[in-house]
Amino acid sequence: MKFVWIIAALVYMNVKGVIAGGVALNVSSGTIVSPDYTNLLEEDICCTWMIQVATGQQIVVRFDSFAIVWEEDCRREYLEIYDGPTNASRRFLDGRLCGDQSYRDFLSNSNQILLHYYLGKWSYSQSFNISWSIEEACQSDQFKCWNGNCVPLTSKCDGLRNCSDNSDEMECGDSTDFQQCGKAAFAPSFKSVSIF
Incomplete structure (x- = not known):
């Protein structure tokens, strides 16, 4: 419907x-x-x-x-x-x-x-x-990726890309750290490239 x-x-x-x-x-x-x-x-x-x-x-x-x-x-x-x-x-x-x-x-x-x-x-x-x-919904022992796939809950915030959209590594802030709420524990790194 x-x-x-x-x-x-x-x-x-x-x-x-x-x-x-x-x-x-x-x-x-x-x-x-x-x-x-x-x-x-x-x-x-x-x-x-x-x-x-x-x-x-x-x-x-x-x-x-x-x-x-x-x-x-x-x-x-x-x-x-x-x-x-x-x-x-x-x-x-x-x-x-x-x-x-x-x-x-x-x-x-x-x-x-x-x-x-x-x-x-x-x-x-x-x-x-x-x-x-x-x-x-995924099973209680699974994490649902943003693309809809389910992966083991132990894969969430383990530092490895288990979801093809990398959503299992997003919003991994640890409340015992002094990180800003909602920030990923693994910051992206970018290479400096000169275009000239």
Whole structure:
């Protein structure tokens, strides 16, 4: 079963602004398309979606297109994806998404995610189109690579490339070190090359 949300069709008025969103339960795939507000808005827009699939499945979010207003702190327009059912869950890329760029696919750690879109008043929106589908989870003693493959959990952060996309060596920071949270324990090295 496929589910499509077009934000503009779900909008209703609220005292604090315009709110839209929804809940998808046990739906195998779907699409979320942003509103197209080319004129300045007089109210904030907040949209929240909760997606839940069957236990033992994970959710893959793909950025089919993503071009919304860019600011250094993503203050006027942003999308947040939470790896769980509430905004207390960990955020994808640990922050707000904005700008005109390509983001890697997001794979949930559980069977629930929460998406939150915000567009501030006196702003205008550009657009995004994201889709999701389900994927079977790896076994409890396995790590799921970003490309969907499963490798032994003992391969995570072992200094070897076990996933073809090298995702088993990402986010390997050790909390006993004084490393910055989310930084890989193995920093990439680049050779200095002269082009002249």
